[in-house]
């Protein structure tokens with residue numbers, strides 16, 4: 001009676017062992033497949049997010065300092081993607097999603113292409129209109145470049161120059177105000193800055209039909225606009241004030257276009273430059289060289305846009 005019992009117990013053990021083996025054989029591949037798919041999906045997603053971070057850069061509107069860092073960028077551990085926080089600040093939903101098709105590896109994007117999209121230069125010309133305005137416009141037109149002009153009231157009043165003023169606007173350039181008298185004492189010590197700028201902007205409107213809001217203070221906003229009270233009045237008047245990032249010193253480099261180009265080359269060190277120049281013969285002579293330099297450096301030429309205003313004044317007053 002003992003032998004059959006032993007037999008039956010052995011058989012049950014064998015059956016349990018077989019069931020265990022069958023379970024293992026079926027479950028292990030299932031787990032492995034799931035694990036591999038999961039890993040590969042995670043890797044794809046990571047690449048996709050890194051690509052987004054590189055591609056959103058040009059979508060960032062010029063000049064708007066953005067402090068928000070989006071969710072996707074926070075998850076990216078790639079040091080390259082995080083090296084520039086500006087690159088990480090665009091809303092994910094604004095980027096076209098092409099997850100399936102886009103197989104570009106991170107880091108294979110040509111360096112030049114990035115430069116082309118990221119660097120911008122604003123060429124600005126003060127003190128016009130002048131009898132050289134048309135020649136400036138000819139050079140800009142030949143290169144299909146838009147620029148920003150700050151014109152002076154007493155010159156705007158000269159009727160023989162007004163056709164050039166109209167042409168400036170017609171060809172897509174921006175004209176802002178540069179005061180009526182250009183006199184330091186009158187503007188800043190006799191408090192004529194706002195009335196003079198208002199009159200200049202009105203003159204530009206009368207000639208071109210535009211409604212400009214941007215002005216450039218003669219001699220710059222410092223020290224002229226040190227008074228907060230005057231700046232409050234400028235803000236109340238809806239006037240925006242632009243200084244510059246590079247002073248070409250062109251006005252004092254008479255007959256020396258080469259040195260103007262050198263001054264600009266030496267001053268260029270940022271992805272967004274605003275170059276101060278004047279409607280002078282030596283500047284006209286230097287202009288093709290200046291354009292060539294920025295093209296070689298991968299800069300895009302842009303014109304002031306009220307919709308995308310950013311503050312640029314030596315007073316660091318973010319309101320104007």
Ligand SMILES: [Zn+2]
Pocket residue numbers: 126127178182218219
């Ligand atoms: Zn000036």
